[in-house]
Amino acid sequence: MVLTSDSANLVPSPESSATPLLPPCRICEEKASGLHYGVNTCEACKGFFRRSLNRKVPYRCSGSKTCNIGPGKRNSCAYCRFQKCLDCGMSKDAIKTGRYTHEKRTRDIEEVKRLMGKEDKEPMCIDTPMSDSPCCKSIVREEDIEVESIVELVVKASTQFDIHAKLVESKEDLFLKQQEYYEHYKLKGQIFGTLNTLSKQEYRAFYEATGIDLDDRRQMVKGLTVVMEQGIMRYIQFAKAIPEFETLTLDDQASLIKSSRFEYWFLCTYRWMNSDLQVGISPTGQCYHVQEIARVWEIDFVTEVFAMSKRFQNLKLSLEETSLLKAIVITFTDRCTLGNDKQVEEIQWKLVLCLKHYVEKVHPEEKLRFARIIDRITALRDLTEWNYKLANSLKMEWPEIQGSPLLYEILTL
Structure with missing residues (x-):
C-alpha cells in the first residue's frame, strides 16, 4: 500500500462511526462512506475521481491495463483505477454525496450483513485501525532501527533548511509581535480610514499612468521574490536530504520538487500565521495583515490559507511529525509525470511508516492521531490546486518574478 493524497481512509475517521452500514467501495473494496458520483465508494476513491476529472495529462498503465485495484492496491495503477471508476458508473453528472433513499439504504444494510456473515480464511486489516493491525505492527517492528535513523535524519535536515530557521520567537513572543502589529494596523485604519484593496487592473492602470507604487505592492513583490529565492534553495537542499531521494533521476527530482512546493511552504509557515488576528510573519520577521497580502494574492485564497493554518495548529504537531510530513508531501506521485513512480512510492512508504511509528510511540493514547494528520494533508490538496x-498568473504579472530564473522555473508546471 502506498500513501497518496487518498490515504485519509487508512484509518477510520472520528466521524466514521456515525456512518450507516454500507457495502464496500465498488472501486477498491475497502470501507465505503457514501454514494459519490453515482456509485457507492470510499472517500479516497471519491477524491481520486474528482481529481481525475480535472486532470489534463492522461494516466498511463505500465502493465497490460488489467491491474488489480482490490483491497490495499487501489494506488497501484491510476489508469486502471480510473477505468474501473468509469466501468462502475461514476460520472460527473451523478454528483450526489450520500443522499440515500430508504430502498437504497435497506439494500446496502442487507448486503453488509451478508458480507459480515462470510467466514474469511485470512483476516483482512483494511477495516482495522493501523495501530491495531498485526501486519502493520510487524513491519514497523522489523524496521525500528531504520525508522529511528530516518526520523533523525529528516528532522536534522528540516531544522537546518527551514525557511523560518532564523526566527527564534517563542509562542508567547510570536503572539505579542502579531498582536502589536494588528493594533498598529487597526490604528492606521482608524486614522486614515479603511481603504479597499485596489484590484490588479486598477493598480496596474494607476502605476502605468503615474509610476507611483500606491500601496507598496511592487516593493512587497520585490521582497517576496528575494525571500522565495532563498526559500527555494533551502527547499531543494531539504528534498535532497530525504533518504534515497537523490537516487531518483534528475527529471523525477525536479518534477516532485515543483509539484509539491506549496505544501512544503505551508508546512514551514503555518505556525507563523494567526488566523484570529489575520496576521502572518515572513521569514525576515516582517508582519503582514491578510489585507496587505491580498495585494499580491487573491483575498479568498489568503483567507483560506490562514484558516487551514489554524486547523494544522490545532493538531499540535511536533518537530518530528512536521519534518516527516514535509518529506511525505514531496513524494506524492499522482500530480506530476514521473519516469519511475514505483521508486518514489517506495521512498514515500518508508516515510509513512516512520510517521506512523513515531505517532504510536509518542502518542499511544491518541488512537486516531495518525488518521487526523493524514486527513489534514489530504484537505491541503485543494489549496495546492488553487x-x-x-x-x-503571478509569474506573468510581475517583472520581478520574471527576472528570477529559479523562481520562474519552480512556479512553472
Missing part, C-alpha cells in the same frame, strides 16, 4: 492557478 495555488497552481494563482502562481501561474
Whole structure:
C-alpha cells in the first residue's frame, strides 16, 4: 500500500462511526462512506475521481491495463483505477454525496450483513485501525532501527533548511509581535480610514499612468521574490536530504520538487500565521495583515490559507511529525509525470511508516492521531490546486518574478 493524497481512509475517521452500514467501495473494496458520483465508494476513491476529472495529462498503465485495484492496491495503477471508476458508473453528472433513499439504504444494510456473515480464511486489516493491525505492527517492528535513523535524519535536515530557521520567537513572543502589529494596523485604519484593496487592473492602470507604487505592492513583490529565492534553495537542499531521494533521476527530482512546493511552504509557515488576528510573519520577521497580502494574492485564497493554518495548529504537531510530513508531501506521485513512480512510492512508504511509528510511540493514547494528520494533508490538496492557478498568473504579472530564473522555473508546471 502506498500513501497518496487518498490515504485519509487508512484509518477510520472520528466521524466514521456515525456512518450507516454500507457495502464496500465498488472501486477498491475497502470501507465505503457514501454514494459519490453515482456509485457507492470510499472517500479516497471519491477524491481520486474528482481529481481525475480535472486532470489534463492522461494516466498511463505500465502493465497490460488489467491491474488489480482490490483491497490495499487501489494506488497501484491510476489508469486502471480510473477505468474501473468509469466501468462502475461514476460520472460527473451523478454528483450526489450520500443522499440515500430508504430502498437504497435497506439494500446496502442487507448486503453488509451478508458480507459480515462470510467466514474469511485470512483476516483482512483494511477495516482495522493501523495501530491495531498485526501486519502493520510487524513491519514497523522489523524496521525500528531504520525508522529511528530516518526520523533523525529528516528532522536534522528540516531544522537546518527551514525557511523560518532564523526566527527564534517563542509562542508567547510570536503572539505579542502579531498582536502589536494588528493594533498598529487597526490604528492606521482608524486614522486614515479603511481603504479597499485596489484590484490588479486598477493598480496596474494607476502605476502605468503615474509610476507611483500606491500601496507598496511592487516593493512587497520585490521582497517576496528575494525571500522565495532563498526559500527555494533551502527547499531543494531539504528534498535532497530525504533518504534515497537523490537516487531518483534528475527529471523525477525536479518534477516532485515543483509539484509539491506549496505544501512544503505551508508546512514551514503555518505556525507563523494567526488566523484570529489575520496576521502572518515572513521569514525576515516582517508582519503582514491578510489585507496587505491580498495585494499580491487573491483575498479568498489568503483567507483560506490562514484558516487551514489554524486547523494544522490545532493538531499540535511536533518537530518530528512536521519534518516527516514535509518529506511525505514531496513524494506524492499522482500530480506530476514521473519516469519511475514505483521508486518514489517506495521512498514515500518508508516515510509513512516512520510517521506512523513515531505517532504510536509518542502518542499511544491518541488512537486516531495518525488518521487526523493524514486527513489534514489530504484537505491541503485543494489549496495546492488553487495555488497552481494563482502562481501561474503571478509569474506573468510581475517583472520581478520574471527576472528570477529559479523562481520562474519552480512556479512553472
